[in-house]
Amino acid sequence: MADDGAARQLDKEILSPKPGIQSPAEGGGDFQPRIVGFLCNWCSYAGADLAGVTRLKMPPSMVAIRVMCSSRVDPLFVLKAFLAGADGVLVAGCHPGDCHYQTGNYYTRRRFALTLKVLEELGLEANRVRLSWVSASEGGRFAEVVTEFTETIRKAGPNPAKTEVFL
Amino acid sequence: MAERIGVYVCKCGPNIGDKVDVDAIVDDVKGIEGVATAKSHNLLCSADGLEFLKSEIEGEKLTRVVVAACTPKMYEQKLMRACEEAGLNPFLMQMTNIREQCAWVTPDKALATRKARSLVMAAINRAPLLEPIERKEIEVQADVLVVGGGVAGLEACLSLAQKGRKVYLVEKSPCIGGLAARFEEVYPTMECAPCMIAPELQEVLQKENIEVFTHSEVEETLGSFGNFSVKIRRKARYVSEEACIGCGACFEPCPVEVSNEYDEGLSKRKAIYVPFAGALPNVPVIDKDNCKRFKGEECRACEQACPFGAISFDDKDEVIERKVGAIILATGATLLDPKALPQYGYGKLDNVVTALQLERLNASNGPTGGKVLLKNGKEPKSIAFVFCVGRKEKEYCSGICCMYSIKLAHIMREKLPDAKLYCFYSDICVPKKEHQQWYDRVVDQGVEFIRSNGTVAVTADKGKLAVKHGTDSSGKTVSVDMVVLAPAVEPSSDIEKLAGILDTSRDDHGFFCEEHALMKPFATALEGVFAVGSCQGPKDIGDAVAQAGAAAGRVLSRLVPGEKLALEPMVAVVDEDLCSGCKTCILLCPYSAITRDKEKGTSVVDEALCRGCGTCVAACPSGAITAKQFTREQILAEIKGVAK
Numbered sequence: 001m002a003d004d005g006a007a008r009q010l011d012k013e014i015l016s017p018k019p020g021i022q023s024p025a026e027g028g029g030d031f032q033p034r035i036v037g038f039l040c041n042w043c044s045y046a047g048a049d050l051a052g053v054t055r056l057k058m059p060p061s062m063v064a065i066r067v068m069c070s071s072r073v074d075p076l077f078v079l080k081a082f083l084a085g086a087d088g089v090l091v092a093g094c095h096p097g098d099c100h101y102q103t104g105n106y107y108t109r110r111r112f113a114l115t116l117k118v119l120e121e122l123g124l125e126a127n128r129v130r131l132s133w134v135s136a137s138e139g140g141r142f143a144e145v146v147t148e149f150t151e152t153i154r155k156a157g158p159n160p161a162k163t164e165v166f167l
Numbered sequence: 168m169a170e171r172i173g174v175y176v177c178k179c180g181p182n183i184g185d186k187v188d189v190d191a192i193v194d195d196v197k198g199i200e201g202v203a204t205a206k207s208h209n210l211l212c213s214a215d216g217l218e219f220l221k222s223e224i225e226g227e228k229l230t231r232v233v234v235a236a237c238t239p240k241m242y243e244q245k246l247m248r249a250c251e252e253a254g255l256n257p258f259l260m261q262m263t264n265i266r267e268q269c270a271w272v273t274p275d276k277a278l279a280t281r282k283a284r285s286l287v288m289a290a291i292n293r294a295p296l297l298e299p300i301e302r303k304e305i306e307v308q309a310d311v312l313v314v315g316g317g318v319a320g321l322e323a324c325l326s327l328a329q330k331g332r333k334v335y336l337v338e339k340s341p342c343i344g345g346l347a348a349r350f351e352e353v354y355p356t357m358e359c360a361p362c363m364i365a366p367e368l369q370e371v372l373q374k375e376n377i378e379v380f381t382h383s384e385v386e387e388t389l390g391s392f393g394n395f396s397v398k399i400r401r402k403a404r405y406v407s408e409e410a411c412i413g414c415g416a417c418f419e420p421c422p423v424e425v426s427n428e429y430d431e432g433l434s435k436r437k438a439i440y441v442p443f444a445g446a447l448p449n450v451p452v453i454d455k456d457n458c459k460r461f462k463g464e465e466c467r468a469c470e471q472a473c474p475f476g477a478i479s480f481d482d483k484d485e486v487i488e489r490k491v492g493a494i495i496l497a498t499g500a501t502l503l504d505p506k507a508l509p510q511y512g513y514g515k516l517d518n519v520v521t522a523l524q525l526e527r528l529n530a531s532n533g534p535t536g537g538k539v540l541l542k543n544g545k546e547p548k549s550i551a552f553v554f555c556v557g558r559k560e561k562e563y564c565s566g567i568c569c570m571y572s573i574k575l576a577h578i579m580r581e582k583l584p585d586a587k588l589y590c591f592y593s594d595i596c597v598p599k600k601e602h603q604q605w606y607d608r609v610v611d612q613g614v615e616f617i618r619s620n621g622t623v624a625v626t627a628d629k630g631k632l633a634v635k636h637g638t639d640s641s642g643k644t645v646s647v648d649m650v651v652l653a654p655a656v657e658p659s660s661d662i663e664k665l666a667g668i669l670d671t672s673r674d675d676h677g678f679f680c681e682e683h684a685l686m687k688p689f690a691t692a693l694e695g696v697f698a699v700g701s702c703q704g705p706k707d708i709g710d711a712v713a714q715a716g717a718a719a720g721r722v723l724s725r726l727v728p729g730e731k732l733a734l735e736p737m738v739a740v741v742d743e744d745l746c747s748g749c750k751t752c753i754l755l756c757p758y759s760a761i762t763r764d765k766e767k768g769t770s771v772v773d774e775a776l777c778r779g780c781g782t783c784v785a786a787c788p789s790g791a792i793t794a795k796q797f798t799r800e801q802i803l804a805e806i807k808g809v810a811k
């Protein structure tokens with residue numbers, strides 16, 4: 001991917017939340033994060049499959065929900081996932097410029113920025129959501145994303161909304 | 168009626184069986200409301216497995232099926248077919264992937280089982296909300312509109328007509344053949360271009376199932392893939408194509424003389440003219456803007472001279488409607504006007520010409536009958552070719568200029584054996600199998616190559632031209648009689664209007680945007696609209712023809728007379744009662760599949776164009792759009808199931 005570097009940079013700089021609102025790690029070593037992952041059919045879902053085909057190892061924390069394009073992910077889905085008890089939500093799609101439907105992931109990117117704002121307003125740590133670009137050939141990257149994100153969530157601890165009603 | 172869900176967990180031999188406790192999951196889900204039966208199978212995708220699934224659906228009277236197995240990308244279609252054969256709508260099956268995304272990535276069996284269970288629960292939760300989807304087919308037109316009669320357009324016409332398709336060719340100029348018809352010789356074969364394309368032109372003009380509209384433009388297109396309705400404006404020619412025999416008796420008496428754009432302004436033509444000798448169809452046209460009669464004067468010179476009564480000043484533009492299933496755009500390209508780059512002196516200095524002008528000077532059907540002459544009528548003793556004119560400004564390499572300049576240098580070497588020939592280049596781009604040899608050959612022929620890296624400046628120098636190159640003040644100067652510029656290739660001037668009419672997008676450089684640069688370089692994002700040849704990006708003749716053939720092939724395989732076209736089943740649907748008419752979706756759709764129903768004031772999705780991405784669904788502020796098979800309720804149920 002030509003713009004893989006750029007995309008990673010973007011993941012890091014723009015889309016990952018600023019540090020600071022992390023809740024103290026809790027639950028100790030036996031906390032198994034639950035992550036809902038919305039994966040676009042054409043790239044990220046295929047990337048996740050490839051991770052399996054090449055027998056990479058990753059934590060069992062993420063359960064995938066397949067959508068045709070990352071642009072199908074309504075911000076409401078992210079909120080509902082948290083309300084349903086997810087500790088983290090991953091949205092993954094094709095690299096910018098590579099969306100199977102031409103421009104879908106550009107909208108995903110904008111919507112995601114907005115979703116982050118809403119989450120912050122609601123008082124939920126923004127580092128519990130992540131947007132990543134993973135192509136169909138990046139099985140390794142998919143495993144990395146899941147591993148890293150799981151670590152982040154492990155540090156953030158269980159989703160407080162599981163027990164507190166915040167809406 | 169309560170749903171009867173059958174849950175089937177595949178062991179995939181040891182692939183899932185050894186990594187996940189399949190039986191535990193099966194036992195676990197058995198008590199769930201709605202689950203009529205839950206079973207494991209050793210290999211569901213096998214012939215045995217498929218038979219088992221079918222008998223289960225029938226025997227258990229299932230209304231929904233959940234299959235936990237490998238990735239749906241492997242066998243979902245196969246399993247869907249089995250459902251269909253057992254009388255269950257295939258969209259009532261929900262697959263979940265416990266192999267690639269679970270068994271194969273989770274070494275710990277207990278954890279893998281836990282994850283697989285979550286996946287299965289999500290699928291079970293979603294299953295009752297699945298809705299049957301009928302696969303739709305529409306009647307289609309197999310006829311095709313081709314816009315542009317250059318080499319690419321001709322190839323498209325002939326490939327389609329060969330298979331019996333009716334083709335409408337619309338060409339804006341009075342003749343077909345495009346740029347190539349005006350070249351003397353073409354690389355790499357150094358064939359006579361008019362001879363090479365003459366048979367194609369004849370065939371296109373004579374084939375019964377190709378209707379040619381020259382001097383015409385596309386005015387409107389409505390509808391979508393399979394069912395376009397197009398309006399073609401056939402501009403008044405003022406000369407009857409039926410009555411005219413092309414004798415040319417009308418040219419002489421015409422008192423008007425204007426610069427001939429088909430000779431790149433190097434010759435004069437009359438107000439009644441054919442673009443160049445041998446242009447086809449061989450029927451003149453009256454140029455209304457310059458004809459005296461259309462300026463209110465009493466001139467009938469051509470009419471009086473015509474022995475066949477073919478001239479009719481009362482001729483009117485005609486708007487013709489045709490129904491087609493697909494549209495192939497082949498509107499070609501032109502060269503950047505070097506006047507925009509004053510350092511080359513083009514337009515101000517005599518004997519600074521473009522490559523196209525040299526092509527015309529060199530052409531036997533050109534203004535000098537093939538003699539390369541300076542403004543003063545003498546042969547040049549030295550010529551400088553300047554490559555890459557405007558490449559920096561355009562920010563792309565046109566890819567064909569090096570080779571056609573090398574070709575022209577070679578022709579000049581043969582025509583003017585004693586002339587000094589220089590090529591000022593930035594980078595030499597000769598990528599195809601025969602091209603490097605041509606470069607080596609002209610170097611051997613004594614053509615001097617000078618790397619100037621875009622620093623060339625041309626000035627007048629005592630009746631000659633001084634070509635300065637190099638960045639520092641000590642830059643060297645070469646004195647020549649003629650300078651030939653190779654300007655960047657850019658889309659032809661009508662592309663903007665056409666893109667507007669079709670609502671198809673253009674790239675940053677103004678060319679038609681392809682759907683995928685590698686896998687679909689000949690298609691646009693609009694289903695059924697193709698862009699081939701240089702209107703999609705600069706191309707040589709061979710590449711343009713190949714691309715046209717690819718598009719024609721695609722049309723032939725998808726639009727078959729008498730066969731219906733299967734539509735994407737998983738499309739978006741607008742609920743008219745909820746739609747507020749805000750048009751958000753219309754702006755977002757990458758395929759222009761959504762339009763506004765003017766009467767109702769709501770959005771409508773064209774199922775022939777929608778590809779089911781769901782962009783509009785997530786964006787609709789009123790929640791009025793649903794994505795079939797990916798509805799809000801289905802996805803929310805899946806989310807809840809994960810957490811169970």
Ligand code: FES
Pocket residue numbers: 040041042043044068069070071092093094099100101104105
């Ligand atoms: S299809 Fe992958 S992001 Fe659009």
